[in-house]
Structures are given as C-alpha cells and as structure tokens.
Amino acid sequence: MTTSTTDIAPLAWRPVAVITAIVGVLQLGAAIAGRGYWFDEVYMLAIGRSHLDWGSADQPPLTPALAALSDTLFENSVVALRIPAILATMGTIVVAALITREMGGDGRAQTLVAAAQASAPWAAVSGHWLTPYALEPVGWLLLVWLLVRWIRVRDDRLVLALGVVAGLAAMTKFQVVFFCAIMLTGVATVGPRALLRRPLLWAGAAVGLLICAPTLWWQAQHGWPQLKMAEVVAAEAEPLYGGRASIAVLLFVFAGPAAAGLALYGLLSLVRDRALRDYRFLGVTFVALYAAFAATGGRPYYLCGLFGALAAVGALSLQRRREAGLTRWRWAVWPVYLISAALALGGLYLGVDLTRSDDGERIVQRTAEVYRSLPAEQRGRTALIGESYIVAAYIDAYSTEYDLPAAFSPARSYGYFPAPGPEIDTVLVIGDNRPDRLRPYFTESRKIDGPEDQIDVWLMSGPTEGWDTLWPKMRTLEVV
Template identity: 25%
Template sequence: MKNVKNTTLIILLFCVIELIVHLIADYNSGFHGDELLHIATGNHPAFGYMEFPPVIGWLAWIQDQFGSTSVFVHHIFTHIATILILILIGLSTVELGGKSKAVFIVLFCIMISPGFDRSQQLFQPFVFSELFWVLAFYLLVRFVKGANNKNLFYLTVALAFGFLNKYDIVFFIAGICSLFFFKNTQKILLSKQVWKFILSFFVIVAPNLWWQYVHGFPMFQMFSRLYETQLDKLSIGGVFGELIIDLNPVTLLIWLPGLFYMFNRKSKATYRPLAVCIALTILFLALAKSKHYYFFSAIIFLIIFGSIWFEQIVLAWRKWLLYPVIALFILTGLFLLPWGLMVLPLNGFISVYKLKKEENRYQIPFDEYYTKSKWVKTMTAIKAVYDSLPAKEKQGCLIWGKHYSQAGAVNLFGSAYGLPKAFSYHGSFYLWAPGGQMPETVIAFTNGEATIDFFETYFNSVVAVKKVYNPYADFDKDMYQTIYICKRPKQNFDGLKVLFKKRVFE
C-alpha cells in the first residue's frame, strides 16, 4: 500500500513539474512552421490530409473554436497528451513489476530528454503518436499477462486510433504480430474470435483509407518524396548518434541495458513476448530508414525496462548509486532543457549558451525561439505591400504562400492586420486552394526555396517589392522572405491545381 501511494505521488509530481515547464515554454515561444499547417487543418476537418491521418485536424478544430492565436490555446491537447503519456508510462512500469524507484527513474529520463521535451511540446502528430504507442503498450502488457478478449479489444481500439493519428504505428503492429508464436497469447490470437478484432480495426480506420483512395493515396507520394530527399541519405550510425544526443546521452545508461534486460529477466512468460515485439518494431523502423525521432515511442519501452533493471539489479547491489545518478540527471537535464523546450527567452538562450553570429545570423536550430517576432515582421511587411495597392487591385486580392507555413501564418495572424486570405499548393493546402478565376493581382511571398522565376511561370508581371530579414535563421534559405506583387495571371486557379498535382510536396 505504501508503494502504491509513493508511486502515485511520484507520477503526480512529475506531471505537475512537466506541465509547469511546458507552460513556461508556451510563454517564451512562437509556433513551429509545421504547427501552422496543423492549426490550419482545424478549418478543414476531414477523414484525412495529404501528410497525415485525421486526428490532428479534429483536435485543431476544437482548439480553433477559441478563435485565438495564442500558443497556449493551440497547445492544449499537446499538454493533455503529455500528462497522459507520463501516467501511462508509470502504470506500465508498475504492471511490469517496477516499484516507486523504477517509476521515478523512467519519468526522470523522459523529463531530461530534449527530444521528448520538444516532441511533447509542439502541436504535431508526434506527441499523440507517443500517447497512442504508450497506451497500446500498456494494454499489450495487460494482454500478455492475461490473454483475454477484453484486453485484446482495448488494444485493437488503441492501435486503430493510433493509425488515425500517424501511420508509423504499423511498425508497432508488425512487431505485435510476433505474439502469434508465444503460447500464452497464441491460443486467443488463433481463435475464431480474432477476426472480430481485425474487423473492428478496419471499421475504425476505414474512413481514412477511403479518403486516401479517393484522393489517389497521397501518403505514397509523400513517402516517395521523403525517401528521395531525406530518408535515403540517412545512415544507421548517424541515426543512432542523433538518437543518443536527442534523448540525453545519460539516459543511454538506462535504455541500452533495458534492451538486454527485457530478454534475460526471469519472468520470461511476460517479458519475452514483449521483448521480441519491441525488438522487431525497432528493427522494422531501422529497415525503413526512419529518422531518429521516429524511434522515440519505441525507446520509451526500453527506458521502462531499463528503469526496472536499475531498480531490481543495480540498486539491489548498491543502493547509494541512486544519488549520483539523480545528480547526473539533474545536471545534464538543466543544461539540455533549453535545447528542447523554450524555457529561456530568445536573448537569454543566446546569452546563456554564448551563441555567436556566423554569416550574419545566430543560426538558432529551433524556429519556435524566434517565430513570435518573425511573423510580426512578416505580417507588417505584407500589410505595407497590400496597403500600397490601388483600391481596384485590392478587390479580390489574395496572398500566395509558397510554403504551407507561410500560408498558415497569414491565415492565422493576417486578420489582425486586415490582410486577405492566403492559399498555397504545398502539402494539404493544395486541397483547400480556391477554384475559378484568379484575381488580377496576387501578393506572393517565399523563403529562399523559390525565386522570382518560380512566380514568373504563372504571371505575366512579377516584381519583388520587399525582403524580410531573419537574423536567427539556421539555414541560408531562411535568412530572407521575399514579397512579390504578381499581376495578370497566365491561368486560372483550376489550371494551377492541375500544374501542381504532382508537385504537392516540393
């Protein structure tokens, strides 16, 4: 009873601390570029989008009802998901035989990891992916311990909604299929009842699969582009190195032993099926050339096992080792925290880490640190260009954002500046592009990923009128945003949609 109380208090303590630091980060930060796309999906609720399944859009729709441009408002579900992740990690640790110290260690590892801090801060599918993976893992543990229809049904539903959030859960599902070869789960998985659960899964995900079919399976176009431009260039060694750094090198002392411990634990009836499932999941992710942060959800499982190993083996050998480990966690956690969460204001971050200007910019790796001021400058510049147009040209004028983040920013912040709506043919914005005749005048803007030649393809007159300098850009192409006035379009909106059909992810 005392252990239950201690465990509950530990989970509660970490939930409170985690929420506080995330709220501080909300206060200091702006939006990540991808978040502006995810927020925009709330204006277009559907059963799917070009880049991801529908869950993020449903959540965005609820948040959009507040009519706010606040970072906090658009992080409501992110913070809820983070708290639920911590609770489920704690419960999973207990289910696997861990006590209060194991729960303390596993939650501490999550909190001091800049990778987890950042993935659980942004309004992106990643935080909800971690939530559904951890929920499914908790239910999987219960199923392995007591194989019955009830546990299998709950697991099926969790996996189905995980699929509706992000397709990466198919790697976990593939790993779970290994349970067909273990005696304590084989009987129920080979029974006639299992078809009911398979059918339940496909009934839940069917609306998204139908949406993909109707729209020509854009997810395959996206994956193809990802492999062409990014994933094929990755190496296993490079990915593993990034993973160690992003999860805090100290946590390697926990999750790497966890990988071996889950295979060697005496309680093989419970541990061995889970170990094979997790190992296969990681192997499938590696074979698919996944980016390092795609492994985060699976690494959580290893941290759970590693924390149990530390409690049951290491502390049973030398109890005093807990204190230097905690001290090491605190020191590294405090140093790395601002590299995952914006707990420092921008100038404080630059000062504390003594960042120097290189090539006329600071090269801040996370755009959340500076986007609050970036978009104010951008909207102000576009407003000046818009106000310079004759009244006749303002009528029907729209704004073309080359990147979805640019169109998303105008549609989120632009009304406060009296700006017209933006459109784009990048990502899911392609689905929402207007049809019919184009206005005679369009204001376009882009980063360095496109030049004036790009817009001259679609307009008879294109003039660059303003540049917005970004002194914090990490890449050359992000140093300037160029604003153009485009006149006399060569085609209508429907023609543009045809031209960009195969270029949605460029």
C-alpha cells in the first residue's frame, strides 16, 4: 500500500500541542520539585564536567556533552540540566502523532497515539532526567517517521536523513545500531524491499557511520568496553528487575496500558490486514527486539522508543473499524486511557520522589568530614575512591561546594579515566558494598568509625604496585 501525497489528514496540532504542553509543564514541575540528582544524571554531569571525551566505557558522548553545556551556561542548576530531557520527552509525543498521520491516521487517531505516548509510566518517571535513556526514544521514533514518510512520498532525501539521525542517535546510545540492523532486516524480509535498492540509503548509512566514527574509535582504542556491558546488564537483570521473566512483562508495563494495548492491536492488524503490508517491518522489528531483550535480560525500558510507532498502526486500525461502523468496543478506550493517566501521574510522583532524597549529598558530607579530619600533609597524598561509580559521581558533582578533590572509582567509565597520580599513597574508599575487593591492592586498611546510618569509609594505604599497573587490575564494569 503506497499512499499519495494528498490523501492524509492534517496534523491534529491543537490536541497534540495541548497534550505535549501538559507533559512539558508536568515534567518541568517534576524537575523543579526533585531538587536532587538522579544517580544516572549525576554520572552524566560528572563525565561532562571533568572527563568529556569522544566516548566513555558505557556511554557515547552526547548526553555528557549536553550536561557540560548546561553546567557551563547555568552552573549547578539542576533544572537547567534537565531541559534537554524534557524537550526530548515532549518530542516523542509530536513524532508519534506525525507517524500516525503519515500512515493515514486522522485527527482522532493522532490524538489517541499522542495521549498513549504521553501516558507511558516510564516516560513519566524519567522524562525529566538528563540520561541517555530519556533522550533515546525520540531518536528511534524519528527514524521510524522518516521511513514511514518515505514509504508514502518516495523522496530519497528522507533515507539520507535516516543516516544522519541514526548517527546522532548512536552518539546518544549504541543500541540504535541494533535497532537499525533489525529494522532493515525486517524490510528485507517483508518489505518494502525497494528501500534497500536506494543508493541514498547506503550513502546515509555512510554519513551515520562518519558521525559516530569518533566514539567508535574511542571504543576500539579502549578494548570495546561497551560490548562487555551486555554481560553486565544481563547479570543485573535478577537483582534489579526480578530476572528475564519479569523483564518480559515489564517491557509492556513500562509502556503503559494505552500504548501497549494499541501496539498489540497494531501487531495483530499487521498480521491479518494486507492493506498494512508496507508497515509489517515494524511488527518484525518489534517482535525480534522484544525477544532479544527478554531473552538476554535487557533493561525494561529498552523498547520504549518503539511502542509509539506500533501504537500508530493500532490507532489506524481502530480508525478503519470506526469508519466501517464497527464500534462495539469503543467504550473500552476511556477506561484504558484513564488507567494510563493515573499510572503516569504515579510515575511522575515516583520520579520526583527518587530525586527528592538528599542521600547523594549526605555521602559527600560524610566524605568531606573524614577527608578534613586527615592531617593537611596526608590530604595532599590521599585520593578519594568511590567504591561505586555512583558515589564517585556524587562526590564530583558536589566537589566545589565541599572543597573536595576529584574523585576516582574503578567502576564503569570511571575505571577508564586516568588513575591517581604517583604521589598518592593513601586512599579513602567510600562505599559499603565490597571493601574486600580493594583491600588486596594495599598493605594497610582500616575502617573509619562513624554514625551507623552513614556510608562506610575505609582508609587504605601502601599501594602494592604503581598506579599504572594497579588501576587496570582494579577496573570493573560492574556497579559494585
């Protein structure tokens, strides 16, 4: 089915704009109310402030670069830091509606999809945190929109733009490479195969590769740590989300009842409605990615950038039933959307609550207290090591406020940052998870006594080898 350039409805800009504005206001309010940092965004801030490079062990550079830019323009402003994430979250709503329009959806279908995208619980929780997973969904939806629009108008400049968007998305999160590979496999399997014969598609792929080449080079120079993260993520599936079976359910839960319901109906429609055959690649892509993420123990939010596209198919199918006079289940729409809205508001509150705690700053206060208790001469020879990269990131985020030196950590990207200098013969290890992991690298260690409700601090001295030798041995991609 190829639609002409004249038989699609106008963009339902009024309801879409209202829904988008409501989400923007709510997310901005959440950004203001949640005065503390979420640990993943403080990690982005720490990388951007002190270690910005073309890449890091587990993150491409775009999100840390945005954090650095925000911090340069509006120093220490948590709200300003979160503006890019809020804009990206709002953008997913608009692009999901645009996808629906390109498929032939009328104003009502566009509004249904916009509301479904807006009421996704995970987007409500994390839509104001400056993290790669808050920025990623709009990139995936843009890729689908460009491809769906190409199917309708066959303008090859659109497939060239695909490469540009994919390259930028890869600078946000490498997962888009897997998404694009699966989506093109879906096109090769069920069509429209004419896409694969377009020279500008492969020119666009080259442009995308050129855009993300610097971060790929960084990965190659450091032994491809990003590839090793898949095993780490799988190992964290059980303690974080209850294992693979739980993740298989949460992949839908995180999308919300409205988006998940429309997506499932869209998936069914792709199978049985030949008029939708040009969009069957979306069904193949969704099923393949769902199976891969569920089987490997991926994060439950990994599919959040695709539900809006499949929901557009579902909304279009509902529109056709309505146009055919088949409105038997029309009454079910409102309850589903009300439940979705309630879950989204609950998710928004949770997102605020998770950043309202002052636990991160309490860690830094405890660190500063112990560090200042050391003799001045010893402080000059002492490095701060966060047992977890999260602890190190919090110390770096509040370092100027508490007059602390830069933090180190063997965990995640911190393990690939420069090691302590040769003058360092003592470290304060902040963290209470696995202090025994670092003890073998020092000749002496003792716990610094403090309040029971505070994080543990260990003083370790006498490194057994030079830091250039020790640091690679201590390095780990685990959270620890």
